[in-house]
Amino acid sequence: MNSRSIKALFRCASASLKAYFLSDLIRAKGAVFGLIGLGIWLIIFILPMTLFASATTDRSVIAAYMLSGIMVFSIYSIGTWDWGWEMRVLINYGIFEYVMVTGVHPLVIYLGLVPLSLIWILVIIGIGYSVISAFVAVPKIIISNIPLFLLAFLLLIVVVLSYALILGTTTMLTGTSGMVVEIVSWILPMATGGFVPLKLMPEPLRTIALYTPFSYPAEVLRYSMGISETVMDPNLMFIIGYAYALAFLGFGIFLYNYGLKKLLREGVKTVSAW
Amino acid sequence: MRFSEFIELVKVEYMMVAAEILRRKAALFTIVAWPYVLMLFVVIIGSIMGGFTYFQQNVGVNPLLFFITGSYLLMTSLAFFDEIASRFLYDEFIGTLPYVIISPTSKVVLALTMGIPRLIINVLMGLTSLIPIYVYLRGPQGVLDAFVVILLSIFSALTFATLAVIFASIVLISGGKWRAMNILRPLMLLLSGVMYPRYLLPLITKLITGFVPLAHSVEVIQLFIRYNTFSEYMFMLMGIATALAIIYLPISMKGLRAWELKYIKEGAKT
Numbered sequence: 274m275n276s277r278s279i280k281a282l283f284r285c286a287s288a289s290l291k292a293y294f295l296s297d298l299i300r301a302k303g304a305v306f307g308l309i310g311l312g313i314w315l316i317i318f319i320l321p322m323t324l325f326a327s328a329t330t331d332r333s334v335i336a337a338y339m340l341s342g343i344m345v346f347s348i349y350s351i352g353t354w355d356w357g358w359e360m361r362v363l364i365n366y367g368i369f370e371y372v373m374v375t376g377v378h379p380l381v382i383y384l385g386l387v388p389l390s391l392i393w394i395l396v397i398i399g400i401g402y403s404v405i406s407a408f409v410a411v412p413k414i415i416i417s418n419i420p421l422f423l424l425a426f427l428l429l430i431v432v433v434l435s436y437a438l439i440l441g442t443t444t445m446l447t448g449t450s451g452m453v454v455e456i457v458s459w460i461l462p463m464a465t466g467g468f469v470p471l472k473l474m475p476e477p478l479r480t481i482a483l484y485t486p487f488s489y490p491a492e493v494l495r496y497s498m499g500i501s502e503t504v505m506d507p508n509l510m511f512i513i514g515y516a517y518a519l520a521f522l523g524f525g526i527f528l529y530n531y532g533l534k535k536l537l538r539e540g541v542k543t544v545s546a547w
Numbered sequence: 548m549r550f551s552e553f554i555e556l557v558k559v560e561y562m563m564v565a566a567e568i569l570r571r572k573a574a575l576f577t578i579v580a581w582p583y584v585l586m587l588f589v590v591i592i593g594s595i596m597g598g599f600t601y602f603q604q605n606v607g608v609n610p611l612l613f614f615i616t617g618s619y620l621l622m623t624s625l626a627f628f629d630e631i632a633s634r635f636l637y638d639e640f641i642g643t644l645p646y647v648i649i650s651p652t653s654k655v656v657l658a659l660t661m662g663i664p665r666l667i668i669n670v671l672m673g674l675t676s677l678i679p680i681y682v683y684l685r686g687p688q689g690v691l692d693a694f695v696v697i698l699l700s701i702f703s704a705l706t707f708a709t710l711a712v713i714f715a716s717i718v719l720i721s722g723g724k725w726r727a728m729n730i731l732r733p734l735m736l737l738l739s740g741v742m743y744p745r746y747l748l749p750l751i752t753k754l755i756t757g758f759v760p761l762a763h764s765v766e767v768i769q770l771f772i773r774y775n776t777f778s779e780y781m782f783m784l785m786g787i788a789t790a791l792a793i794i795y796l797p798i799s800m801k802g803l804r805a806w807e808l809k810y811i812k813e814g815a816k817t
Contacts, residue, residue: 316737321614470595
């Protein structure tokens with residue numbers, strides 16, 4: 274890749290970032306409405322969980338579990354609804370064909386979309402922290418190893434991005450049902466240890482979770498935040514997690530490119546909403 | 548409008564919704580699975596926070612029973628609001644709203660008709676969600692209890708319909724569209740107490756819930772699954788829910804009419 278094509282890549286990325294920023298946050302007032310809605314949804318689901326706690330339970334520990342759950346779930350949701358679902362939006366609005374004829378790889382759009390999503394994730398975590406502090410307790414989080422925390426966070430992003438590529442390709446090739454996607458987006462974090470430390474999960478579910486790439490980043494992330502211990506040696510989990518994530522990303526990109534080739538042969542399909 | 552015409556309208560709406568759901572098997576699967584997913588979500592995470600025993604001490608009901616009922620009510624109660632607000636928005640999006648507006652059918656009647664098929668389908672969902680869990684926890688008595696809850700959920704949805712039309716009108720008139728809907732929807736669920744008993748809510752929030760018919764009927768259901776009987780207090784709550792529904796009726800009609808007039812005056816937008 275020469276300097277000219279790198280420049281062109283940056284230009285595409287900054288243009289798409291600007292476009293998403295303007296359309297999602299400014300023009301649609303998505304920031305204000307989205308954050309209010311999110312705050313209320315969090316209250317709806319956080320309040321019932323407090324009913325399970327005994328009077329002697331340390332609420333700050335519960336709050337820490339909740340915050341890590343929100344963090345992981347919001348990243349999964351963004352992977353599903355912002356990154357995977359974006360393919361449906363591009364196809365339905367007829368934008369995808371235009372992107373294809375420019376000759377630029379459609380994944381460049383994600384270079385603009387991902388930074389915006391990361392801003393969202395930070396805001397969601399902030400709101401989650403405030404809601405939990407107000408309704409439960411101030412979360413007990415100790416990040417003793419900041420580089421490990423950042424690498425674990427990056428690992429989670431890589432895994433979710435790979436999952437989004439697979440989801441996007443499925444949408445591109447077959448058209449997906451939004452309802453099924455919605456269910457998957459709830460089941461996946463539950464079944465793969467997104468919400469719950471693996472050591473607290475039943476043995477069969479824990480084994481299944483360890484076969485997926487999703488369990489490793491969530492487990493290491495919780496460990497780096499001082500919330501829970503990992504089921505294996507943390508360093509080993511970290512290494513397996515990265516190896517698995519990179520293989521998963523490779524598979525996601527391969528599948529996406531295969532989808533593009535098929536699309537060029539067969540044309541763009543109609544994608545159903547639900 | 549004659550009653551026979553109203554029934555005809557319900558039939559047409561029902562065929563459309565049923566055809567859509569039967570055609571999309573994934574949608575049918577989701578309708579059946581959704582209450583279980585929500586219940587498991589709360590119960591699994593909640594059990595890590597403490598345990599079923601503590602929940603039972605705090606609320607007086609088994610959490611599985613409480614949350615399967617809550618998840619079911621969550622879908623059933625909002626049938627009218629979801630259908631009215633989203634259908635008109637969807638019609639606007641696909642360009643068919645002008646045709647709906649120029650049709651001679653009263654939009655208020657149409658709006659009230661829209662919710663009925665979705666309500667019927669969601670109520671049928673009670674058979675797949677409530678009955679298995681109720682029977683598992685309460686034995687054969689669970690079937691009867693589940694049917695009582697299903698009947699009460701129909702009462703809840705119907706008494707909430709008029710306020711739902713007002714909220715749907717707010718969504719349509721405000722121009723906030725999906726974004727406004729995404730705020731009002733969880734707000735109504737929070738105020739109704741489907742997932743968290745309203746008597747545990749802060750005082751100001753509890754006072755606001757007094758104006759929401761759904762909150763009263765949901766409390767009746769929660770009391771029924773706890774005590775398995777009807778008390779005078781529960782009948783009083785049902786009376787309040789009915790009275791509120793009647794009070795909100797003229798406002799809901801005016802609200803929807805105001806949106807219709809606004810739409811006619813301003814014309815179709817893309």
